[in-house]
Amino acid sequence: MNSRVLVLNQDYSPLMVCSVERAFILVYLNKSEMIKESMAQRIHSVTRSFPLPSVIRLNRYIHAPFKSVSLTRHNIFKRDNYECQYCGTRKDLTLDHVVPSSRGGAHAWTNLVTACKKCNTSKGDFTPDEAGMFLRKKPSKPSYAIFLKDYVYNHGGMWDEFLT
Ligand SMILES: [Zn+2]
Incomplete structure (x- = not known):
């Protein structure tokens, strides 16, 4: 299990990426709900199998000061x-x-x-x-979402709808 899960804030804004284990626990503890299941994987107990999350949403809104992208x-x-x-x-x-x-x-x-x-x-x-030179676009501060967007574990585009 090395895949990653996109975590949305309560308002559906993209917040961060976490491990599938952590996401599973958040859902299990009712701290978040599963928005989208991973197509590829399920987790198995002796008697049952559970879908693994690909996208989850927190039940409570959290303020995330770390969301801004550092100027490097x-x-x-x-x-x-x-x-x-x-x-x-x-x-x-x-x-x-x-x-x-x-x-x-x-x-x-x-x-x-x-x-x-x-x-x-x-x-x-x-x-x-x-x-006499022209900028192709006006520089602005990027949103955190664009950095999540090209995250290597973007599950083949499964997260795109949440990262607009
Ligand atoms: Zn140039």
């Missing part, structure tokens, strides 16, 4: 789909401050984008406007 180089690349936000290449990626930090640009989700070395160099100490 890796997470910015991930948000930007590992593509230079100016030319679209996936090679030689660096981080670019849209408004250069030397000119007061913030180190923030809304001012940091993935850029290839070439674009970063040609942009230099300019804003995109000044450099």
